[in-house]
Amino acid sequence: xxxxxxxxxxxxxxxxxxxxxxxxxxxxxxxxxxxxxxxxxxxxxxxxxxxxxxxxxxxxxxxxxxxxxxxxxxxxxxxxxxxxxxxxxxxxxxxxxxxxxxxxxxxxxxxxxxxxxxxxxxxxxxxxxxxxxxxxxxxxxxxxxxxxxxxxxxxxxxxxxxxxxxxxxxxxxxxxxxxxxxxxxxxxxxxxxxxxxxxxxxxxxxxxxxxxxxxxxxxxxxxxxxxxxxxxxxxxxx
Amino acid sequence: xxxxxxxxxxxxxxxxxxxxxxxxxxxxxxxxxxxxxxxxxxxxxxxxxxxxxxxxxxxxxxxxxxxxxxxxxxxxxxxxxxxxxxxxxxxxxxxxxxxxxxxxxxxxxxxxxxxxxxxxxxxxxxxxxxxxxxxxxxxxxxxxxxxxxxxxxxxxxxxxxxxxxxxxxxxxxxxxxxxxx
Numbered sequence: 001x002x003x004x005x006x007x008x009x010x011x012x013x014x015x016x017x018x019x020x021x022x023x024x025x026x027x028x029x030x031x032x033x034x035x036x037x038x039x040x041x042x043x044x045x046x047x048x049x050x051x052x053x054x055x056x057x058x059x060x061x062x063x064x065x066x067x068x069x070x071x072x073x074x075x076x077x078x079x080x081x082x083x084x085x086x087x088x089x090x091x092x093x094x095x096x097x098x099x100x101x102x103x104x105x106x107x108x109x110x111x112x113x114x115x116x117x118x119x120x121x122x123x124x125x126x127x128x129x130x131x132x133x134x135x136x137x138x139x140x141x142x143x144x145x146x147x148x149x150x151x152x153x154x155x156x157x158x159x160x161x162x163x164x165x166x167x168x169x170x171x172x173x174x175x176x177x178x179x180x181x182x183x184x185x186x187x188x189x190x191x192x193x194x195x196x197x198x199x200x201x202x203x204x205x206x207x208x209x210x211x212x213x214x215x216x217x218x219x220x221x222x223x224x225x226x227x228x229x230x231x232x233x234x235x236x237x238x
Numbered sequence: 239x240x241x242x243x244x245x246x247x248x249x250x251x252x253x254x255x256x257x258x259x260x261x262x263x264x265x266x267x268x269x270x271x272x273x274x275x276x277x278x279x280x281x282x283x284x285x286x287x288x289x290x291x292x293x294x295x296x297x298x299x300x301x302x303x304x305x306x307x308x309x310x311x312x313x314x315x316x317x318x319x320x321x322x323x324x325x326x327x328x329x330x331x332x333x334x335x336x337x338x339x340x341x342x343x344x345x346x347x348x349x350x351x352x353x354x355x356x357x358x359x360x361x362x363x364x365x366x367x368x369x370x371x372x373x374x375x376x377x378x379x380x381x382x383x384x385x386x387x388x389x390x391x392x393x394x395x396x397x398x399x400x401x402x403x404x405x406x407x408x409x410x411x412x413x414x415x416x417x418x419x
Binding site for chain 2 (some may be wrong): 102
């Protein structure tokens with residue numbers, strides 16, 4: 001067995017495999033670090049910065065940063081949590097996130113993070129940008145809700161390995177661009193996968209709206225991340 | 239000591255948030271023991287008769303009348319609370335915010351399939367409040383002290399906020415009662 005390395009999260013002693021990222025190692029030790037652009041099984045890109053932690057006074061994206069021996073990670077400190085909260089609020093004002101009309105409401109990771117941090121109102125003014133909605137045979141792409149996490153860019157490919165989603169433009173104009181010919185051929189299963197990979201309601205499979213009733217949705221009763229924290233409490237109680 | 243006074247208003251809202259206030263069910267009997275109501279659609283009092291302690295605002299600002307009522311509330315209320323998504327971020331009426339006003343009005347009153355072309359006119363009677371260029375969240379017009387999200391906010395959240403405020407204790411939110419839909 002390869003030797004494990006010791007590190008600390010908020011003073012708690014943790015063990016990690018060599019080469020493991022801070023996010024992965026924290027999860028293995030029952031500590032939740034919030035993520036949005038990262039999705040397990042995909043190559044992390046560290047674009048949303050929700051998973052930011054502080055190590056030796058420096059900000060790092062825990063989904064891309066590997067653990068080193070003796071690392072002291074600040075995760076649930078007031079400063080780090082406030083920084084994450086500000087990012088979530090920025091994402092809310094930069095798009096058009098009308099939760100009451102969104103099919104993803106209750107299963108949305110952006111919304112779930114806002115619930116976890118009990119955000120009552122964003123501190124920034126709403127921008128109400130004009131964005132469009134694109135329709136394809138099996139799914140819809142609503143740019144109003146897109147948070148540019150690039151999960152669809154990384155995860156969705158045709159059988160012969162061609163990308164269907166890509167990014168175009170830069171900075172404030174950045175948006176998802178779709179290969180219309182390939183997207184037109186996406187099957188129902190592929191559309192389902194794209195919808196599940198999307199953390200918000202930007203990619204929606206057609207003709208299945210509001211399928212899960214209120215009270216049975218993913219984040220109705222338990223905050224996002226509680227599945228990781230509960231596992232750690234279970235270990236403690238044994 | 240006299241009871242604290244509450245006032246409520248529905249601006250560009252659907253009265254859903256007022257229905258949610260009534261959803262506190264039998265606790266409304268406790269509430270009327272604790273407070274008195276002034277200007278509100280619930281008791282149909284049209285004008286402020288005294289200084290108010292807590293003002294509850296449903297809906298954002300879509301027209302000049304909404305702005306006038308909101309400013310009157312800020313002037314008369316010690317504490318002002320935005321209740322619901324429309325008051326907080328404009329809500330459904332703010333879905334027009336990404337589209338220029340003229341385009342919206344022409345679509346609704348001139349080009350809509352249910353409009354008879356011969357009487358097609360954009361309403362402009364001087365009796366009507368002037369429509370604003372977009373829907374505004376209340377805190378972009380006046381200072382708002384507290385926010386209760388939801389569409390509508392859960393009755394338990396409204397109850398918890400009111401009782402915490404009346405008892406002068408910090409708000410304690412159980413996870414399931416804070417929702418944006």
